[in-house]
Amino acid sequence: MFRSFQCILTVAALSFVCSVPLAEADVIFSDNFESGVVGNLPAENEPAVGTWSYISESGDGTLRIDDDVVYQGVKSLYMTRPGDDGRGALTGTGVAANSEDGALLTLTLAFRLDGGTGEVSVYAQNAGTDLAQIGLFGDGTVGVVGTGWHWLAQTSTPNAWNTLVVTHQNGTTAWSVSTNGSAFETVTASPTTSNWDNLHFQFDIGGAYAHLDAISLSAVPEPSTFVLAVAGLIGLLAYAWRKRR
Numbered sequence: 001m002f003r004s005f006q007c008i009l010t011v012a013a014l015s016f017v018c019s020v021p022l023a024e025a026d027v028i029f030s031d032n033f034e035s036g037v038v039g040n041l042p043a044e045n046e047p048a049v050g051t052w053s054y055i056s057e058s059g060d061g062t063l064r065i066d067d068d069v070v071y072q073g074v075k076s077l078y079m080t081r082p083g084d085d086g087r088g089a090l091t092g093t094g095v096a097a098n099s100e101d102g103a104l105l106t107l108t109l110a111f112r113l114d115g116g117t118g119e120v121s122v123y124a125q126n127a128g129t130d131l132a133q134i135g136l137f138g139d140g141t142v143g144v145v146g147t148g149w150h151w152l153a154q155t156s157t158p159n160a161w162n163t164l165v166v167t168h169q170n171g172t173t174a175w176s177v178s179t180n181g182s183a184f185e186t187v188t189a190s191p192t193t194s195n196w197d198n199l200h201f202q203f204d205i206g207g208a209y210a211h212l213d214a215i216s217l218s219a220v221p222e223p224s225t226f227v228l229a230v231a232g233l234i235g236l237l238a239y240a241w242r243k244r245r
Contacts, residue, residue, distance in 0.1 A: 025106060025218035029095035029199075032214050033075045036065050063090060071110040071161050071213035079120070079201070080209040092199035099170060099219045105196050107166040109215045113138045114159050115208030124168065124175070125198035132175045132189035134166060138208055142179050144187040154182040161213075170195040 066078040077090070099105055111120055115138065122134040133145040140155040156162040156179050165178045171193050176184040199217065203210050 025220050027216055027218045028099065029092060030216040032073055033065055033077050034073050036067075036075055066211060069112065069211050071112070071211070073213075076110075076211045076213040078209065078211055079203040089200065089202040091201075095197070095199050095217055099195055099197065100221055101195065102169065102171050102221075103195075104167065104169045104220045105217060106219075107164075107199070107215075107217050109164050110161050110213045111136055111156070111164060112159075112161045112211040113156075113208065114210070116158065118208030118210060119204045120210045120212070121200075121202045121204065122164070122166070123198075123200035123202070124166070124196050125200055126192070126194035126196060128198060129192070129194070130190060130200075131192060131194065131196060132166075132168070132187075134164070134175075134177060136162075136164065136179075142177065144175060144177060144189055146187055146189045150187045152177060152179075152185045152187075154179045154185060156180065161211075168196055 064078050066076050067074055069078070070076045079090075107122070107124070109122075113120060113136065118138040120136040122136070123130050124132045124134075130145075135141075135143045135145065135149070136156060137143070138158055140158055142152045142154050142156060143149045144152065154177070156164075162180050165184075167176045167184070168174070173188045173191055173193060174186050175189045176186045178184045199215075201212060
């Protein structure tokens, strides 16, 4: 009788698991720069997590809000490197500090490069150490740094707005990239499996400029967490039923 009850509980729980949709992504950091302030603390759209901080590495890199060239809304972030020494750069500190082991993280953003040259580098970091570098180049080339550059088949469009999606599961070394809705290409970047918790954006090469907008980082908990919770519930119910007998 007890085994029959266990089977009934198991079937019921599995049916419940299959009928429940997968956990929705939780936006843990975002900014569309509509506040008109670069480095707004905390982030404009998701104030609970993450802060921006300025970095102008050699003094002449430029960051400012632009209300002329925009992706959505009325403002975007302008980045340029007018000389050989400076570079416009922006760091989000602790933007994913609450992401769990095994969580699937997704970064989305819009970018635009004008002037024919230049590179926007998107760094995923852990405590300031690079885990992956995604390079977006003015000629449309897209690459990921692992042991050297991995050049992807996908491309971006110069002098126009493009979209970038990067996905990564904490605890792995794989990074998947999609530009303008292309099929995802997966690359092994840094050999470290530390959790992704910082964002860093940097513009290189003089004589050009770039814009960023609609930056969002979301996380989905590891699916096994939910399955384990259901399995534990089955065990508790079975134990309680047996005790009552």
